[in-house]
Amino acid sequence: MTRTSTIGGPPLSSVAAARTARPFWRLHYSRRIQLVGVAFVLPTILFFVVFKYGPMVWAVELSFTSYDMVSTPRWTALENYRSLAVDPVFRESLWVTAVYIAGSTILITLVGLGLALAVNTAVPGARYCMGAMFLTNLMPVIAVCLVWRFLLHPYGLVNQLLAPLGVGRVDWLTDSRTAMPAIIVVTVWRFAPYFMMVFLAGLLAIPKDYYEAAHMDGAHALHRFRHITLPLLMPIIFFVIVVSALLSARIFLMPYIITGGGPGNATRVLSMLIYETGFSYMKMGRAAAISVVLFAIMMVFTFLQMRIFMKREQF
Amino acid sequence: MGATKTDANGGHGPTRRDIIRTIGAAGLGAATAAPLTRRAFAQAKPPMNLSLWTFENPQQRPWLHKRIRMFMEQNPNVKVDFQWFTFGDLGKKISVGFATGTAPEGFVSQDWFMPTWLDKALLAPLDVQRLGYSSVNAFTDDFASAFVKGAVHDGKAYGFPMWFYGFCNYINTNHFKEVGLDPEKDWPKTWDQFGEVAKRLTIKDGSRFKRQGFKFAMHAAQWTMIQFNPILITHGGQWFDASGKCAINNEAGVKAMTARASLARQYGAEDPADSIATNPLPQMDWLKERCSMFWCHPIPPAAITSQNPKMQSDHYYRPVQYCGVETGKGISTSYGFNLVINAQAPKDKQEVLHDLYKFIMSDLVDCWKETAPLTLARKSGWTDHSTVKDFPYVNEVLRAKDEGVFLPRTVVYNELADATHRGVQKIMLNNADIKATLDEIAAEVDRASTAYKKG
Numbered sequence: 171m172t173r174t175s176t177i178g179g180p181p182l183s184s185v186a187a188a189r190t191a192r193p194f195w196r197l198h199y200s201r202r203i204q205l206v207g208v209a210f211v212l213p214t215i216l217f218f219v220v221f222k223y224g225p226m227v228w229a230v231e232l233s234f235t236s237y238d239m240v241s242t243p244r245w246t247a248l249e250n251y252r253s254l255a256v257d258p259v260f261r262e263s264l265w266v267t268a269v270y271i272a273g274s275t276i277l278i279t280l281v282g283l284g285l286a287l288a289v290n291t292a293v294p295g296a297r298y299c300m301g302a303m304f305l306t307n308l309m310p311v312i313a314v315c316l317v318w319r320f321l322l323h324p325y326g327l328v329n330q331l332l333a334p335l336g337v338g339r340v341d342w343l344t345d346s347r348t349a350m351p352a353i354i355v356v357t358v359w360r361f362a363p364y365f366m367m368v369f370l371a372g373l374l375a376i377p378k379d380y381y382e383a384a385h386m387d388g389a390h391a392l393h394r395f396r397h398i399t400l401p402l403l404m405p406i407i408f409f410v411i412v413v414s415a416l417l418s419a420r421i422f423l424m425p426y427i428i429t430g431g432g433p434g435n436a437t438r439v440l441s442m443l444i445y446e447t448g449f450s451y452m453k454m455g456r457a458a459a460i461s462v463v464l465f466a467i468m469m470v471f472t473f474l475q476m477r478i479f480m481k482r483e484q485f
Numbered sequence: 486m487g488a489t490k491t492d493a494n495g496g497h498g499p500t501r502r503d504i505i506r507t508i509g510a511a512g513l514g515a516a517t518a519a520p521l522t523r524r525a526f527a528q529a530k531p532p533m534n535l536s537l538w539t540f541e542n543p544q545q546r547p548w549l550h551k552r553i554r555m556f557m558e559q560n561p562n563v564k565v566d567f568q569w570f571t572f573g574d575l576g577k578k579i580s581v582g583f584a585t586g587t588a589p590e591g592f593v594s595q596d597w598f599m600p601t602w603l604d605k606a607l608l609a610p611l612d613v614q615r616l617g618y619s620s621v622n623a624f625t626d627d628f629a630s631a632f633v634k635g636a637v638h639d640g641k642a643y644g645f646p647m648w649f650y651g652f653c654n655y656i657n658t659n660h661f662k663e664v665g666l667d668p669e670k671d672w673p674k675t676w677d678q679f680g681e682v683a684k685r686l687t688i689k690d691g692s693r694f695k696r697q698g699f700k701f702a703m704h705a706a707q708w709t710m711i712q713f714n715p716i717l718i719t720h721g722g723q724w725f726d727a728s729g730k731c732a733i734n735n736e737a738g739v740k741a742m743t744a745r746a747s748l749a750r751q752y753g754a755e756d757p758a759d760s761i762a763t764n765p766l767p768q769m770d771w772l773k774e775r776c777s778m779f780w781c782h783p784i785p786p787a788a789i790t791s792q793n794p795k796m797q798s799d800h801y802y803r804p805v806q807y808c809g810v811e812t813g814k815g816i817s818t819s820y821g822f823n824l825v826i827n828a829q830a831p832k833d834k835q836e837v838l839h840d841l842y843k844f845i846m847s848d849l850v851d852c853w854k855e856t857a858p859l860t861l862a863r864k865s866g867w868t869d870h871s872t873v874k875d876f877p878y879v880n881e882v883l884r885a886k887d888e889g890v891f892l893p894r895t896v897v898y899n900e901l902a903d904a905t906h907r908g909v910q911k912i913m914l915n916n917a918d919i920k921a922t923l924d925e926i927a928a929e930v931d932r933a934s935t936a937y938k939k940g
Contacts, residue, residue, distance in 0.1 A: 236940055239584030240605050244940060253936065259929060324759050325693070339692065344758040344914045430704075434911040449577045450899045451933070452601075454584075 226465075232458035239452050250459035259435060260443065260460065266350065267419065267440045267464070271471075273354040274361075274418040279410050281362040283403075286369030287395075300370070303363040311360070315427035318356045319343065322428075343429050346436040353425055353437050361417065365410045372406035373399070408479040412472055419468050440464045533837055536566040536589035538582075540575045540822075541765075544785045544856040545648065549593075551855075552845045559844075563837055573705060573764055576899075583607055583827075590830035591838045594644060594823050596891070597898045599635045602825070603643060604896050609826040610641040615839040628862045629887065635894055636823050644823025645842050646862030650782050651819040651885025652711065653804035655768070657796075660686050660696070660777040672805040674812040676719075676744050683754035686777040698754035700776035701745070703913070704762045706899075706906035712780050713905065714818045714892055717741040719809050724893040724901065731930035733905070734923035742919050746912055757913040772796070780807070780817075783858035783882045804881045819889025821862050860886045900933035 194202065233250055235243035254260045289300045306314070321327045322342035329339055342352040376399065384394050400407075422441040425431055431438035431446075440460060448457030539549055546569050553565050568589070570578050576598050582588030583605075594602060602608045618624040621642055625633045628646045636644030658668035664685050673679035683698030702708035717724070722737035732738065749755045755776075762769045771779035772792040783804070789797040796802055809815035824842045826835050849867035857876055860883060861867055873879060895901060908926040911917035 238605065239580055240607060249939075253932075257932065258925075324756070341758040341914070344910075346911075346915050432907065432910045433914040434907050434917075446903065449580060450903070451897075452580050453936070456936075 229458045229461055232455050233462045235455045237454040237458075239448075239454050243455065246455065250456045251463075253456070254459055254463065259438075262435045263438050263440055263443045264463075266435065266438060269350060270354060270357075270421065270425075270437075270439055271415055271418040273351070274357045274421075275411055275415045277354060277358045278362050278365055278414040278418075279407065281358055282365030282410060283369050283407070285362060285366040286373055287399075289366065289370060290373045300363075300366070303366065305363075306360050307364045309360075311423050312427060314356070314360055315424055318352075318359075319428055322352055344433050346433050349429050349433060349436045353428060356424055356428065357418065357421065361414065365414060368410055369403070369406060372403050376402050404479065408475065412475055415471060415475075416468060419464060530560075530562045532562050532564070533834065534564045534566065535591065535834055535838060535841070536568070537591045537838075537841075538575065538579065538589045539567075539569050539593040540572045540595075541569045542572070543791075544787060545859060548852055548855040549845065552848075553841070556841050556844045560837075560840075563841075565841070571764060573707065586829075588827050588829070590827050590834050591841070592825060592827070593647065594825045596632070596635050596649075596821050596823065597894065599644060599823065599825075600894050600896050601898070603638050607828055608643045609828040609830065609835055610643055611645060611826065612836075612839055613642050615836065616645060616843050627864055629864065631889075631891055632819070632821050632862050635891070644825050645846065647822045647824055647846065648856070648859050649819065649821030649862035649886060650860045650882065651887070651889030652715070652780050652782055652807070652817040653881055653885045654807055655771060655779050655781050655784060655802060655804050657771070657774060657777045657802055659801040660774070668803065673808045674806075674815065675808050676747075676810060679808045680747055680752040680754065683748055683778060684752040687752075687754045689753075694756045694759060696774070697756055697759075697770070697776040698752070699748055699778040700755060700760065700762075700770045701748065701757065701913075702762055702767045702779075703757055703760055703910070704767065705764055706902040708767055709906040709909050710892055710902045711818045711820070713741070713745060713909065715807055715816050715890060716745050718890045719807075719814070719816060720744060725895065729934060731901070731927040731934070733930075734920065734927040738923055739920050742909075742912065742923060745909075746919065749913060766792070783860060783885075785857065785859065800877070803878050804885075806881065806885065817885045817889040818892060819886055820892050858882045896937055897930060897933040901930050904929040904933075 194205070197205070232243060234245060234247055236246045236249070237243035285300075285303060289296045323329075324339055324341050324344075328342065329337075332340070340348060342348050380398050380402075381394055384398055389397070420441055421439060422445065425437040425439055426442055426445075429437045431442050440463075444457045444460045444464070447453050447460060537553065539546060550567060553567050557563055557565055566589075575593075576595065579588055579592055579594075579598075588607075613621055613624040616624070618627065621637070621640060624642055625637055628636075629649060632646055632649045633642075636642055636646055654672070656668055656672055661668040661671065666682065666685065671682065673682045679699070686696070686698035687694065688696040701712055717733070717738060720737050720741035722735065722741045723732050726732040749757055760770055761773065761775070766772070766788075768779050768781045768784060768788075769792065770776045771781070772789060774793065774796070786797055789802070807815035807817045824845070826838050830838070846863070849861050849863060850870045850872060852861060853867055853870070853873055857873070858879060867873055868883065892898075893901065904926045908922045911922050912919055
């Protein structure tokens with residue numbers, strides 16, 4: 171091999187080029203490990219870029235256009251957002267979504283925690299109940315929705331069970347006052363057992379010594395829950411609230427199948443409005459704008475929760 | 486050595502070698518030409534794959550499928566990828582198909598979507614001569630004029646009308662007899678009679694309905710439109726005024742909605758919250774005898790047998806005309822379906838689709854036999870056949886078809902249907918004020934129209 175030497179050595183760029191051109195097997199071990207890691211992660215990164223972040227960026231871009239799915243998108247700047255601001259259907263839908271997210275999140279958290287505490291007792295058979303409850307998560311959502319439609323029918327099982335208690339006919343799904351609570355109940359029925367498992371994992375991770383020490387100090391059950399369980403479960407509670415809120419924000423099938431968004435707009439959540447605007451009315455730009463608004467709300471919500479919980483953690 | 490032969494002109498005659506050479510050349514030529522001929526034949530009918538979409542229906546879809554299979558047997562080079570979707574989903578599937586470049590080359594379009602497809606230039610004009618008509622006029626003359634109007638645009642035909650039917654009031658004759666009414670004479674002819682008859686047919690157990698006199702479909706926006714359309718028109722109302730503004734909230738509109746609401750509010754003959762109707766079976770409450778009257782498109786006997794075999798075997802039902810403000814002035818809703826061609830489809834595929842459509846529509850009696858009493862759009866070729874004439878109460882379904890009013894043809898049809906459906910829910914289920922709700926509907930539709938115009 172011949173080498174050409176120059177006074178003062180080779181230029182820096184050519185040194186760098188030689189380094190980068192070095193074969194893989196001659197690289198330093200740590201560098202090789204890094205590159206192998208990147209190679210392993212690359213398919214996932216590509217997947218996210220192509221199927222998740224790419225479409226998200228495209229949706230944001232579409233929200234500034236008028237696009238009927240047939241013609242080329244036409245730039246309309248903030249027109250979609252301006253029209254949403256004055257659209258009473260959108261405002262109603264936004265409010266309905268907020269009520270749904272708040273109701274579902276609070277109840278899922280409370281019921282999930284309650285179930286986990288109940289299962290975590292020494293009561294015989296409690297663990298078996300856990301399996302039975304978790305089955306609600308394994309049922310296909312369409313089947314769940316159809317069963318609940320029958321149960322909540324004016325002459326359905328729920329009203330028949332309530333009749334001996336003196337409760338008259340309740341039009342659960344066709345009365346605007348009860349339709350949304352009914353959808354929330356179905357949501358909680360389906361998802362609370364899932365989060366119960368998450369809480370249960372958290373409860374089992376709390377060392378028993380703390381409870382024994384508190385017990386010896388004379389703390390009763392409520393005190394132990396308030397001063398040991400609750401503070402140590404806080405990260406799990408935060409996780410459940412954020413995840414269930416995000417889950418609720420994207421809910422579509424339940425209101426779509428159970429009430430069709432009605433009566434009127436009583437259960438028309440934003441996901442349904444996005445679907446109708448995009449695919450029924452062929453206004454993809456406007457549908458994208460609603461998606462961006464929903465995304466922004468969820469981002470703010472998650473950020474605020476993080477702030478609140480992080481502060482508490484510092485204390 | 487062989488002597489050289491000379492002809493009469495003194496030239497050389499053909500030698501044996503020349504003859505062999507000629508035969509060889511001819512043989513080689515024939516051998517070369519034979520595959521070329523075959524190739525030329527194949528080029529005339531190259532393999533062709535077409536896609537065709539329609540809506541699902543237990544009678545119509547299988548018949549259409551049968552005709553497509555027959556066409557493929559007669560034209561082995563043509564393969565049709567035939568797909569079907571639920572009635573409500575077809576339009577959405579096609580929209581997404583156009584957006585993603587996966588729309589079929591041909592599809593069955595519901596009449597109310599024609600303005601949208603035409604406005605966006607998504608359909609190819611039809612060559613009526615290839616469909617067997619001498620001119621566009623001859624084509625339009627062969628169909629009910631009100632219906633074909635939606636398929637013809639700027640003097641060109643864009644849709645080949647298939648089925649087209651009017652709604653009738655289907656009554657349970659046993660229920661009529663039970664309450665002392667003669668189903669042949671006492672069926673309601675005016676709105677007032679309608680409320681009274683429905684009330685008489687209703688059976689209640691306390692506040693619970695054991696039987697509803699009449700049932701409005703509440704399960705889908707499309708059905709809200711179909712059933713409210715004739716009420717609005719007979720009361721002198723209109724969906725849009727001359728300027729294109731939604732006029733559902735004018736005085737006539739309020740009167741029409743009040744009439745619609747009166748069945749539950751005034752006569753107590755209907756429970757709007759109680760229904761087992763679904764999209765595939767909107768007439769389910771009537772079929773299960775939970776209500777005595779229901780406005781419906783012609784119902785095939787097979788559909789009745791599937792849910793209530795006794796009703797079909799004992800034949801205790803019949804269709805009658807809608808009621809009107811005055812006796813005999815009732816009109817129904819009518820709508821239909823067109824075979825259309827995607828404007829993006831290549832020319833050769835468009836031509837084969839014409840042949841396919843012509844073939845599908847070439848045996849209407851066979852169609853009637855398998856889909857009766859779903860009436861056809863074409864005037865000729867079926868109504869005078871004995872199987873049609875002998876069908877029970879066929880004149881009622883034919884009259885409803887001929888006299889029915891159309892659903893509004895507008896580019897904001899889906900917005901109008903959804904807004905009206907939500908409005909009807911508010912009025913019927915939440916007792917909302919009629920005028921205020923109609924104002925809301927009109928405002929929503931006008932916003933949609935404005936947005937559409939802006940593009």
